[in-house]
Amino acid sequence: MSKFNDEQLKEFSRLVARYPEGKQKSALLPVLHLAQDSFGGWLSAETMDYVAEMLQISPIEVYEVATFYSMYNLKPIGKHLFEVCQTGPCMINGSDDIIEYIGTKLGIKPGETTTDGMFTLKTVECLGACGYAPMMQMGKHYQEHLTKEKIDAIIDECRKNAAANN
Amino acid sequence: MLPQIIKNMGVKLLLDKAHVPGIRFFETYRKEGGYQAVEKALKQMDPASIVEEVKKSGVRGRGGAGFPAGMKWSFIAKPEGVPRHLVCNADESEPGTFKDRYLMEFLPHLLIEGLIISSFALGSNDTYIYIRGEYAWIVDILEQAIDEAKAAGFLGKNILGTGFDCNIYVQRGAGAYICGEETALIESLEGKRGNPRIKPPFPAIEGLWKRPTVVNNVETLAAVVPIINMGGDEYAKIGVGRSTGTKLISACGNINKPGVYEIEMTLSVEEFLYSDEYCGGIANGKRLKACIPGGSSVPILPANLLLKTAKGETRLMNYESLSDGGFATGSMMGSGGFIVLDEDQCIVKNTYTLARFYRHESCGQCSPCREGTGWMEKILKNIDTGKGKMSDIDLLWDIQRKIEGNTICPLGDAAAWPVAAAIRHFRDEFEWHVNHPEEAQKRNYGLAHYADPIHVPA
Numbered sequence: 354m355s356k357f358n359d360e361q362l363k364e365f366s367r368l369v370a371r372y373p374e375g376k377q378k379s380a381l382l383p384v385l386h387l388a389q390d391s392f393g394g395w396l397s398a399e400t401m402d403y404v405a406e407m408l409q410i411s412p413i414e415v416y417e418v419a420t421f422y423s424m425y426n427l428k429p430i431g432k433h434l435f436e437v438c439q440t441g442p443c444m445i446n447g448s449d450d451i452i453e454y455i456g457t458k459l460g461i462k463p464g465e466t467t468t469d470g471m472f473t474l475k476t477v478e479c480l481g482a483c484g485y486a487p488m489m490q491m492g493k494h495y496q497e498h499l500t501k502e503k504i505d506a507i508i509d510e511c512r513k514n515a516a517a518n519n
Numbered sequence: 520m521l522p523q524i525i526k527n528m529g530v531k532l533l534l535d536k537a538h539v540p541g542i543r544f545f546e547t548y549r550k551e552g553g554y555q556a557v558e559k560a561l562k563q564m565d566p567a568s569i570v571e572e573v574k575k576s577g578v579r580g581r582g583g584a585g586f587p588a589g590m591k592w593s594f595i596a597k598p599e600g601v602p603r604h605l606v607c608n609a610d611e612s613e614p615g616t617f618k619d620r621y622l623m624e625f626l627p628h629l630l631i632e633g634l635i636i637s638s639f640a641l642g643s644n645d646t647y648i649y650i651r652g653e654y655a656w657i658v659d660i661l662e663q664a665i666d667e668a669k670a671a672g673f674l675g676k677n678i679l680g681t682g683f684d685c686n687i688y689v690q691r692g693a694g695a696y697i698c699g700e701e702t703a704l705i706e707s708l709e710g711k712r713g714n715p716r717i718k719p720p721f722p723a724i725e726g727l728w729k730r731p732t733v734v735n736n737v738e739t740l741a742a743v744v745p746i747i748n749m750g751g752d753e754y755a756k757i758g759v760g761r762s763t764g765t766k767l768i769s770a771c772g773n774i775n776k777p778g779v780y781e782i783e784m785t786l787s788v789e790e791f792l793y794s795d796e797y798c799g800g801i802a803n804g805k806r807l808k809a810c811i812p813g814g815s816s817v818p819i820l821p822a823n824l825l826l827k828t829a830k831g832e833t834r835l836m837n838y839e840s841l842s843d844g845g846f847a848t849g850s851m852m853g854s855g856g857f858i859v860l861d862e863d864q865c866i867v868k869n870t871y872t873l874a875r876f877y878r879h880e881s882c883g884q885c886s887p888c889r890e891g892t893g894w895m896e897k898i899l900k901n902i903d904t905g906k907g908k909m910s911d912i913d914l915l916w917d918i919q920r921k922i923e924g925n926t927i928c929p930l931g932d933a934a935a936w937p938v939a940a941a942i943r944h945f946r947d948e949f950e951w952h953v954n955h956p957e958e959a960q961k962r963n964y965g966l967a968h969y970a971d972p973i974h975v976p977a
Contacts, residue, residue, distance in 0.1 A: 371645075371688040373602075376728055381710030382693050386652070414710075421712040421882075422693030424652045440614045441815060441872045442771045445864050478696070478876045479614040479815075480653050483856065484769060484777035493655040 355392045356403065365407065378410050381418055385425055394434070395426035423477065431466040431473035433511045436490040437499075439476045442483035451487045451499050452476060458508065471515060472508070529783040530757055532745040532765045533738070537625045543660065545667035548628040554673055556747040560636040561681045564747075569640035573743060575751030577763035582608055582699065582736030583814060583854040584929075585838055589751075594723040595641055596731040603731045605643035606708065607634060607740055609650040610692055610699040613933075614815035614876060615856025618767035619737035621779040623650075623657050626741070627664035631687065633740040635673060636747055638685045641733055645686055649704050652693040661689045696880035700928045701734040703882065714882050715928035738767050758784040762837035766852070772810075772859035775799030784837035788812070789826045791836050792859065805861035808966050809945075812841055813853025815873050816933030818940030819866070820850050822970035829973060846940070862966035866948050867959075870941040871899035877934035888931040891922040895938055902949060905956030912949050916942055945969070 357365055364387055365380075372379040384404055385396065392400050396419050405412040419425045426434075435455060439448050452474075456462055459472050466473040482488040485497035496507060541547035548554070560569055574589030595603060607630070611619040623630055630648075638646045650658060665687050668674045676684045690708060692698050698707045702716035705727050726732020742764060746754045755763045762784035768791070771777045776799035782791060791797045792807070801807050807822040827834055829848035834840050838852045860869065878892035898915050901907045919935035926932070942949060948964045 371647075371690075373645075373728065376709070378710035379690075379708060379728075382652075382707065383691055386691060386693065408710075410710075417712055418710065422652070422695050423879075424694035439872065440876050441811075441869050442615055442858050444872045445772055445858075445860060445869065477694075478879050479612060481611050481617045481620050481651065483615050483617055483771035483858070484779070486771065486777075490653055 355400070357387075357391060357407075361387060361391050369408075377408050378414065381408060381410070381415065382422070384408060385415070385419060389425060393429065395429050429466075432471050432515065433491065434473045434475060436475045436477045436480075437463075438478070438480045438482065438486070438488055438490075440479040442479070443486040443488060446486035448487040451489075451501075451504065454501050455504055458504070471511065529781070529786060530765060531781050532749075532754075532757070533622065533629065533741055533767065534626070534779075534781040537621075543625060543627060543664075545628060545664070545671060548626075549671070553628055554632055554668075554671075556744045557632055557635050557673055558679065560747050561639055561679050561683060566640045566642060569636060569747065572746055572751035573640070576742075576746040576754040577751075577761060578739060578742050578746060578754070579761070579763075579838065580736055581738035581742070581766065581855070583613060583816075585852060588735060588739050591723070591735070592637075592641060592733060594721065595733055596724045597642070598731070601730055602644065603642045604727045604733075605634065605638050605641050605646045606701075606704065606727060606732055606734045607646070607648040607737060608699060608701065608704055608734050609648050609654070609737045610696075610704060611654075611737070611854075612651055612696040612699050612880075613854045613856055614873065615771055615811060615858040616769055616814050616854040617771075618769040618779050618855055620654060620657065621769070622737055622741055622767065623654070623661060627660050628668065629741045629744055630661070630737055631664050631668050631674075633743040634687055635668070635678070635685060636743050637733075637735070637740050638687075639683055643733075644684050645688070647708060647727075648687065648689045649698070649708055650689060650691055651698075652691045655691065658689050658691055665689070695882075696876075697882045697928070697930055700930065703928065704734060705732065712882070714884050715930075717927055759835070759837060760839055762839060762852075766836070766855055768836065768855045768857050770798050770857040770859070772857075773802045773805060773861035773864070774859045775802050782836055784835065786836045787826075788834045788836055788841075791857075792826075798857075798859070801859065801861050803861075805863065806966055806970060807859065808862045808864055808969055809860040809866065811850070811856070811858040811860075811937070812836075813851045814856035815858070815876065816936055817851040817853040818846055818849070818936055819860075819869075819944065820940075821944045822966075823973050824848050824944070827973075831973075846936070846943075850940070863963055865903070865963045866941055866945040867899065867903045867952050870938060871896070871903045873937045874899050874934070877930065881930060881934070882928075885926040885931065887922045887925040888934060891918050891931075892934045894918055895934070899938075902952050903959075905952070905960050907949075907953045907956070909950065909953050911953070912942060912946065 368380045401415045405415045463476045487499045488497040579585040695713045698713040703713040707713045722732040828843045874896040878896045883889045919938045922931045923935040952959045
């Protein structure tokens with residue numbers, strides 16, 4: 354089973370040190386982000402148990418949080434996660450077309466991952482980029498003012514990087 | 520200067536320096552006069568007099584509720600030996616709202632400066648910024664600003680030799696609109712699900728780790744900087760009535776210039792929407808159909824109730840004027856998320872996406888909200904896709920009535936109001952969908968009579 358490496362442990366300690374003695378559970382959300390980033394982009398039951406052990410809380414306290422918040426992935430995802438906003442302000446600026454275009458291009462429906470494990474498409478609710486719609490989150494950053502051409506360029510870029518790293 | 524320009528140039532208290540190159544970094548921010556308010560507050564004032572200035576300023580909570588911030592501060596309990604906390608609510612998630620993001624991204628030091636002063640006023644030695652998890656890159660910007668301020672002696676131990684210690688930490692959420700509700704935010708900050716707490720006790724008495732806590736929105740806390748610099752009385756002279764100071768508005772939808780604008784609350788809705796200084800009019804030469812002026816949970820207004828009130832008076836961009844007419848013919852200032860819909864937009868579809876949003880974001884604690892939001896979403900989807908019945912419209916009305924006021928937190932109201940307002944003002948568009956299910960799949964209802972002048976009885 355995976356455990357935090359030294360650098361991740363240092364980050365773990367930095368996060369826990371923000372809270373008063375005995376209130377280390379407060380670090381749960383940031384630590385789950387750290388765990389997800391460290392262990393392949395999703396939270397397995399083993400990972401959640403490990404986080405519980407690290408924070409000295411019971412596993413159920415981790416499960417109930419991990420299942421509540423939409424940013425924690427409870428199953429494996431592709432190398433690139435496209436989280437396309439579909440709420441009102443994005444919808445009136447054409448997000449439905451963008452979601453359909455990505456889905457058709459990649460041959461997947463929202464919630465699915467391409468068979469090569471490269472891309473996952475997910476629809477999400479308002480990400481606070483309404484003035485720059487349509488938009489999606491990709492990792493740490495936003496891709497805004499999306500067009501079909503822009504989607505093509507993003508997907509090409511991802512494939513090019515993957516080929517270069519192989 | 521031309522009179523036209525003078526007319527449009529409102530006072531800018533928050534974003535006046537937003538376009539100075541390098542303002543994101545301490546050195547430039549300081550050179551531009553930054554952190555003078557911290558020096559003034561910590562060296563020349565005591566906590567009580569800062570609270571007094573904020574009270575005098577009349578600044579109201581900028582997150583959406585509009586509660587006077589100074590009054591909220593004055594409620595904080597001060598039991599002997601119990602630490603108090605200030606928590607900055609940066610969980611901005613109300614559809615249509617992206618102003619706090621702009622402020623944190625471009626002027627992080629303005630927020631940090633406001634937080635230091637507010638922490639001093641409230642006696643918070645450990646202050647937390649709870650930021651929505653999706654704003655991941657802004658965490659880095661804020662943490663850098665905190666490090667810079669600390670290196671310059673404005674944070675950490677014994678700030679400016681005054682004996683006041685303060686640290687600020689940034690905590691990421693993980694995707695939950697409900698955590699913008701202050702007690703849910705506190706639960707989340709404690710590492711739990713974002714389930715709102717029953718009030719009382721209010722956070723000012725029992726908040727984070729059962730300690731007295733004040734939770735304020737990003738924009739509210741940033742406004743403390745100009746309030747201290749100019750004094751509460753001067754701040755209160757800007758604006759009108761109980762809408763004092765300036766307000767950030769995030770404008771989006773079918774307009775020429777979407778973006779974040781700082782306005783004086785004496786500005787008319789018409790000027791905000793059509794002048795080049797702000798939204799620049801409806802995009803692609805279309806006509807205005809409707810607008811949600813304060814974030815997705817406030818009532819949607821048809822064009823003919825937006826620019827003028829039902830009494831025929833010019834509607835202004837402020838708390839009182841936007842709510843003029845109550846829910847029958849008015850709306851709310853809310854969080855300042857200004858969503859504009861042109862003549863090609865479908866009110867049913869728009870309402871459906873908002874209902875889906877609230878169903879997705881309901882925490883599930885209270886059955887009226889947990890069950891009702893899902894029910895409304897399903898019915899709206901049916902009407903939108905041509906499978907609706909006439910009785911569904913009354914059913915929707917009935918469901919939203921049973922959610923409103925029957926939940927622990929305001930998310931229930933926030934889910935009910937958009938549905939209620941859409942039916943109230945656009946009932947014939949809903950009926951058209953039911954009566955013309957096939958046609959409704961091919962075209963939208965269009966502008967219809969929604970921009971026709973309303974007869975004002977003399």
